[in-house]
Amino acid sequence: MRNYILRRLLILIPIMLGVSFLTFAMFRMIPGDAAVLRCQLGCTPEVLEDLRHEMGLDRPWYIQYRDWVWDITKPVVHHIGPVPIPGPRFDLGHSLTESRLPVTTELDRRLPITGELLVVTMIMALLLGIPPGVISAIRPGTPLDWLARVGSVLWLSIPSFWLGILVIAFGVSWFNWTPPQFGRGYVPFLDDPWVNLQQFFFPSLVLALAIAAAIMRLTRSSLLEVLGNDYIRTAWSKGLRERTVVMRHALKNALIPVLTIVGLQVGALIGGSVIIESVFNLNGVGKYVLEAILRRDFFVVQSVVLLFAVAFVTANLVVDILYGWLDPRIRYG
Amino acid sequence: MAESTYWNRFWRRRISRRAVLGAGAVGALGAASAAVLGCNGGGNGNGDGNGNGPDGSGTPVAGGNVTEGRLINALGIDPHIDLTGLDIDVLMYAYLYSWNRFTEERVMNNLATNLETPDERTFLFTIRPDVVAWPKGPAAGEALTSTDCVESFKRRGTAITAPDKRFPKRIERYETPNDTSFNFYMNRTFVPAVREMANPTWAIVPAKVLDKYYSLGQTAFGNGPFMLKEFRGSERIVLERHPNYFLKPRPWLDTYTYIVITESSSLLAAFRGGQHDINGAVLTKSTAQEFIDDAKYKVSQAPSLFYPVIHMKMRDPWRDIRVREALDLAINRKEIIDVIQDGEGNYNGPIQWPQFKWALPQQEIRDFYPHDPEKAKALLKEAGHPQITAKVKYPEVPGAPIIADIVQLIQSQLENVGINLQPDAVELGAFIGNTLLPGNFDLAFFPNLPYDEPDRPLSFYHSKGVTGSGNWTNYSNPDLDKLIDAQSEEFDEAKRIDLVQRAQRMILPEHGPQLTLTGGIQYFARRSYVNLGPADNELETPVPGAVYGPAGADVWTDKR
Numbered sequence: 078m079r080n081y082i083l084r085r086l087l088i089l090i091p092i093m094l095g096v097s098f099l100t101f102a103m104f105r106m107i108p109g110d111a112a113v114l115r116c117q118l119g120c121t122p123e124v125l126e127d128l129r130h131e132m133g134l135d136r137p138w139y140i141q142y143r144d145w146v147w148d149i150t151k152p153v154v155h156h157i158g159p160v161p162i163p164g165p166r167f168d169l170g171h172s173l174t175e176s177r178l179p180v181t182t183e184l185d186r187r188l189p190i191t192g193e194l195l196v197v198t199m200i201m202a203l204l205l206g207i208p209p210g211v212i213s214a215i216r217p218g219t220p221l222d223w224l225a226r227v228g229s230v231l232w233l234s235i236p237s238f239w240l241g242i243l244v245i246a247f248g249v250s251w252f253n254w255t256p257p258q259f260g261r262g263y264v265p266f267l268d269d270p271w272v273n274l275q276q277f278f279f280p281s282l283v284l285a286l287a288i289a290a291a292i293m294r295l296t297r298s299s300l301l302e303v304l305g306n307d308y309i310r311t312a313w314s315k316g317l318r319e320r321t322v323v324m325r326h327a328l329k330n331a332l333i334p335v336l337t338i339v340g341l342q343v344g345a346l347i348g349g350s351v352i353i354e355s356v357f358n359l360n361g362v363g364k365y366v367l368e369a370i371l372r373r374d375f376f377v378v379q380s381v382v383l384l385f386a387v388a389f390v391t392a393n394l395v396v397d398i399l400y401g402w403l404d405p406r407i408r409y410g
Numbered sequence: 411m412a413e414s415t416y417w418n419r420f421w422r423r424r425i426s427r428r429a430v431l432g433a434g435a436v437g438a439l440g441a442a443s444a445a446v447l448g449c450n451g452g453g454n455g456n457g458d459g460n461g462n463g464p465d466g467s468g469t470p471v472a473g474g475n476v477t478e479g480r481l482i483n484a485l486g487i488d489p490h491i492d493l494t495g496l497d498i499d500v501l502m503y504a505y506l507y508s509w510n511r512f513t514e515e516r517v518m519n520n521l522a523t524n525l526e527t528p529d530e531r532t533f534l535f536t537i538r539p540d541v542v543a544w545p546k547g548p549a550a551g552e553a554l555t556s557t558d559c560v561e562s563f564k565r566r567g568t569a570i571t572a573p574d575k576r577f578p579k580r581i582e583r584y585e586t587p588n589d590t591s592f593n594f595y596m597n598r599t600f601v602p603a604v605r606e607m608a609n610p611t612w613a614i615v616p617a618k619v620l621d622k623y624y625s626l627g628q629t630a631f632g633n634g635p636f637m638l639k640e641f642r643g644s645e646r647i648v649l650e651r652h653p654n655y656f657l658k659p660r661p662w663l664d665t666y667t668y669i670v671i672t673e674s675s676s677l678l679a680a681f682r683g684g685q686h687d688i689n690g691a692v693l694t695k696s697t698a699q700e701f702i703d704d705a706k707y708k709v710s711q712a713p714s715l716f717y718p719v720i721h722m723k724m725r726d727p728w729r730d731i732r733v734r735e736a737l738d739l740a741i742n743r744k745e746i747i748d749v750i751q752d753g754e755g756n757y758n759g760p761i762q763w764p765q766f767k768w769a770l771p772q773q774e775i776r777d778f779y780p781h782d783p784e785k786a787k788a789l790l791k792e793a794g795h796p797q798i799t800a801k802v803k804y805p806e807v808p809g810a811p812i813i814a815d816i817v818q819l820i821q822s823q824l825e826n827v828g829i830n831l832q833p834d835a836v837e838l839g840a841f842i843g844n845t846l847l848p849g850n851f852d853l854a855f856f857p858n859l860p861y862d863e864p865d866r867p868l869s870f871y872h873s874k875g876v877t878g879s880g881n882w883t884n885y886s887n888p889d890l891d892k893l894i895d896a897q898s899e900e901f902d903e904a905k906r907i908d909l910v911q912r913a914q915r916m917i918l919p920e921h922g923p924q925l926t927l928t929g930g931i932q933y934f935a936r937r938s939y940v941n942l943g944p945a946d947n948e949l950e951t952p953v954p955g956a957v958y959g960p961a962g963a964d965v966w967t968d969k970r
Contacts, residue, residue: 109839113839113842113847114842120847124570174485175494177625242676246675254683255680255683259685260686355672358676371808371839
């Protein structure tokens with residue numbers, strides 16, 4: 078298992094290189110750059126050139142890419158307290174906008190927000206997806222099953238950004254309520270848990286519904302299939318209670334494909350967070366990258382896409398490891 | 411700071427076991443949902459906006475906080491360089507003087523007490539001795555001097571990203587005979603400089619601050635009515651009262667807070683929900699109506715200087731003046747006002763209508779732009795282009811669906827005369843970089859920026875382009891160039907008005923290369939307890955002689 082994890086982690090290196098290069102290349106194919114957007118309409122060609130020079134955008138593309146990668150990977154010694162620890166420099170560059178802020182500084186501020194959004198969303202998705210899926214599978218054809226299936230189709234069909242806007246609009250119209258971050262910005266959990274939960278409840282719920290619907294449908298079909306197996310029939314014939322048959326014998330096996338879809342949904346979740354953070358005014362990484370794309374802030378986009386790629390690969394690695402826990406027959410050589 | 415945290419409050423209280431268990435149950439989804447909606451919590455304490463204070467006609471009272479919702483991120487607040495935080499800069503820095511956009515005249519209510527111009531190239535300022543820097547930073551508490559003015563002018567003039575450097579480039583030399591006399595001499599007359607010096611980018615920053623800080627993008631040490639307390643440009647900006655501001659007892663407010671919400675519907679929802687006192691985004695009349703009808707709010711209005719325009723590339727078929735005139739005749743400007751601008755607005759000539767001093771009389775413009783589809787068809791036929799198919803590129807600006815709305819309306823109007831427009835939405839960055847600046851279009855539609863000086867709007871018709879940035883349309887008219895250049899050097903106002911109007915009358919019959927359309931009215935809403943000061947005028951229509959104080963100093967609230 079250890080070797081497997083190590084191999085998977087090593088695979089991250091070419092993946093990160095590939096992702097960063099593709100992002101770099103594709104982003105430079107889009108017309109317009111940060112210099113043009115800062116200069117706007119009254120910019121003379123000379124000023125534009127000066128600005129490109131100041132931003133380093135007048136260098137050949139391969140030099141820009143090489144320097145960016147080198148700034149991230151350059152070996153340095155970090156000092157954590159008195160302890161010197163060698164490692165890569167992790168300098169992701171700085172914003173090309175007026176702020177000139179280092180990307181790592183912004184990420185330090187924004188990662189906790191996106192991280193919390195993703196974690197709360199995933200918890201909600203599992204809570205809203207698996208129990209209805211199980212109920213639907215063990216009571217097929219009943220009104221409960223029908224309700225769960227119709228609900229899942231509904232949540233899959235509704236775009237999350239639209240639902241988000243509806244939540245805000247109805248919150249204001251009916252309850253004169255808007256999320257707290259609209260009036261005071263982000264409040265960390267440790268500063269005020271109650272306000273923090275209010276900030277994340279609806280964005281997470283809106284994001285979670287579509288994922289929960291997919292999980293529910295897969296749980297239902299997977300559990301239905303498992304419930305038809307011989308060993309389940311044997312369990313019934315032993316006179317075991319329904320809860321034992323379903324929860325102990327059937328569900329664990331049925332969850333393997335569900336786990337796969339959960340891993341893959343991390344990508345959708347990251348994509349969804351880009352819009353939902355904007356709608357709910359959460360200053361997370363998703364909103365950061367969306368604004369950076371509009372402003373052609375190359376280093377920010379490259380860095381965040383890289384980060385998302387790492388998050389996606391890592392999440393799927395965790396899923397792979399969990400397979401072994403769910404089904405002891407699965408072993409990685 | 412520590413006293414205000416949740417945990418301090420939590421541990422100070424005596425908490426029963428049941429309460430702890432109850433708190434744990436908060437995670438339950440249903441309960442949380444109901445509670446979140448029911449508690450109306452999390453706001454900034456700005457209240458319910460129930461109009462419990464006077465209607466703004468009372469005497470200013472000191473103290474309190476006003477929160478403004480802001481639609482765009484403040485990426486930087488360096489007044490000489492950054493453009494996204496200029497509305498914040500004006501609250502933090504001193505300027506030589508202010509500008510009344512309605513009378514289009516300078517107001518000597520800031521750093522300078524007097525300006526003498528013995529000739530058109532000499533500017534002699536007398537400055538106040540009591541405008542002091544904030545009590546923190548490299549120049550803490552020190553009075554602004556003429557040296558600070560020189561250093562600020564130099565920095566503003568040489569910053570790479572500073573907009574429009576024509577004025578600073580013409581400054582030949584500076585003189586500082588003493589701390590309160592600031593003089594500069596220009597090598598060539600440039601009249602728009604008079605307006606420009608009151609722009610937010612011409613802040614006077616202490617020289618000691620400029621020495622110490624290469625960039626003031628993320629920090630500030632100013633001398634205006636408010637001091638920077640907290641800056642998170644994409645989230646929250648908090649300003650606090652400058653205790654030694656020269657216009658004591660102003661500023662009235664203790665703090666002025668900005669909350670950034672970049673999604674326009676969310677911003678408006680937050681304002682409705684009581685999270686902000688001032689809605690920082692422009693409203694249309696239809697949106698503003700709910701606030702006009704509600705006593706909890708005050709709504710002000712002002713003519714909009716944003717003006718939509720169509721640019722034509724001077725090549726076939728647009729090179730033919732008959733085709734350009736046909737396009738002009740096919741556009742129904744009244745319908746644009748009725749449909750897009752809620753029936754309020756006027757026709758724009760080359761100078762937009764709210765620049766009252768410079769714009770051509772409205773009736774003259776309206777007479778010049780009749781809607782005559784039949785004549786348009788005849789002209790197209792005569793020009794050999796009875797049917798034209800043309801792509802019109804326009805920028806996709808987040809939060810501004812009105813751009814696409816106008817394009818669609820014009821498309822339907824032109825269809826009636828045989829011009830088949832094919833709208834092509836281009837992402838904003840690509841629109842500027844790949845469409846407009848390189849002149850890569852047949853027709854381009856965009857909302858032009860608000861200008862309150864005639865030089866900029868006219869420069870769109872100059873062969874050198876906007877401030878010399880290049881000719882996007884290939885249009886060239888040497889006679890017009892001479893007039894545009896002449897007005898920028900004519901110091902006598904009456905003569906300049908004449909030049910500006912002659913230039914406009916030369917542009918109109920050309921029907922290009924930039925077609926102006928209409929300009930509407932924009933609305934701003936705020937809670938009724940927020941007062942913008944003695945110069946506050948509910949309609950904000952032009953008031954000759956009205957004196958507008960330095961920004962922010964006169965804002966007060968009776969909400970406690």
